[in-house]
Amino acid sequence: MISALIPIFIPVLLPWLGGAGSLLHLFYAAEFGISPDDVRISSTARAFASLIVFAIFTAVSAALLALWGYVKHYRLLLIDRFLTPIFWLLGILGYGLVLITLILAPPEDAAREAKSALEAREIPEIYFGIRAAPTCVRPVKEIDEIPVSGGSLDPSRPYVSFGPAHGSVKLWDPKTRDRLSLSTDDVSLIPLDAAAYRKDGACES
Known part of the structure; x- marks a missing residue:
């Protein structure tokens, strides 16, 4: 069932993933009280950030599909049909939580590290085109x-x-x-x- 939905969602997801790298810039800049519009970011840096987000999305999705295939093949999960919607809801929420954690936590952590470096009179690394x-x-x-x-x-x-x-x-x-x-x-x-x-x-x- 899941594999059958993939061709439907790909045309919707690809344009979004093409600009999803802006999320990394958004959450990094927010730690400094600014927005990505306040910074000149090269198109190369934007494309690389989007590639990172796309790679994370692909890896998590592939892991989810592999896990579902394993569970379905070996019949490891048998639930009542009335509990199926709850199972799907929990699965979608867990999938979204993993994506949010893997995509949004790193830029916030990188910004905090950059702040600590700057306060210690050190110059931090450039973060996907944003130079502090x-x-x-x-x-x-x-x-x-x-x-x-x-x-x-x-x-x-x-x-x-x-x-x-x-x-x-x-x-x-x-x-x-x-x-x-x-x-x-x-x-x-x-x-x-x-x-x-x-x-x-x-x-x-």
Whole structure:
């Protein structure tokens, strides 16, 4: 029965799986208080993230089909026909829970590890195109004239930048964990390498 439904669901699932990699970006970025729209992510990185999600979906689905075939072949599960809907419901819920855990937990864990690294003055790995880069933020005009959303800007210490996008830049403060938003017209961004980021006063003039 399950195998007979596969040709029906494939045309529906493939377009969704093609863009499902955005879930990885969404849950990773959410840990920093931003959205994937606030970050420039290359099409290659998006495609690779979708491939990972597709691989997880395929592996879990194949394991489920193999398990069902084994149980059915050896008649290991005999249930009353009135309990069949409950059995299917529990099976679908379990399948969905496994998928959610395997797909959504890793980006959240990766973001938390990135936060810990940044707070320890280390530069984390790029996560499917999202680069959390320690950056000095230099105002191009009087700081009192710069509108800042989410907190206050202190140019003397580094922030974490995810790159400019759509005329603005989102910054994460490793010290306060605030998320700031500024216009790219008001500041210049100077990335720090690993050695410079470890130094105290790296952004002081």
